[in-house]
Amino acid sequence: MERKIKKKKQGVGLAHLMRQLQYGKLQGHAKLPPVTMDGDENPVLKTLRENVIGSDLIVNGPYGPVKVIYCDFTASGRSMKFIEDYINEYVRPFYGNTHTTTSIVSRQTTKFRDEARQIIKNCVNATDDDVVIFCGAGCTGAIHKLIGGLDIQEEQKEKTV
Known part of the structure; x- marks a missing residue:
């Protein structure tokens, strides 16, 4: 294809x-x-x-x-x-809340987010079949999201509170 x-x-x-x-x-x-690689630095x-x-x-x-x-x-x-x-x-x-459309800043932030998603898709040559997921917690959050999506989590250990 x-x-x-x-x-x-x-x-x-x-x-x-x-x-x-x-x-x-x-x-x-x-x-x-x-x-360039000219000069000392x-x-x-x-x-x-x-x-x-x-x-x-x-x-x-x-x-x-x-x-x-x-x-x-x-x-x-x-x-x-x-x-x-x-x-x-x-x-x-x-910058505004992306969960509302009642203000210009909320709409602009939503556009920033959508545009960022498209920039990332372009940079990694993603197709319309690929999805970019913002997980909001950096690399660690992305790894946890991937582990959860693949359903390879360690069994939850019982915690004493």
Whole structure:
């Protein structure tokens, strides 16, 4: 069965805003340099390193101040400044309850969610037969959802309350 690749349409919304950010067309946002391996440091990696929130965090350890080195990227990574800035400017002002349609922000949030689902489907080459499920609890929540869907859960152990 051959899959047809849909041409991406130009428009407004989250995907359009992300493309504008990617190509440096939003005011106040610099375009990311292309990925190259020239010189001592890749400019994209440098930009990513400079935008990690908390990368310069110092805490008091048992022998004095120490720099935090985050190594647990299994389920969650560190927040990126340029992503958080984008969310604060273009998403949060329009954030509302997706379970209602009584306000413009609720309708916009529903559109953001639907568009995010479509972006994910496009990125993984999903077809109309595939489903993207938002489970709301990160990687761990997704794994639990998969285990539940496959019905391979461990037997519930009796708990004493």
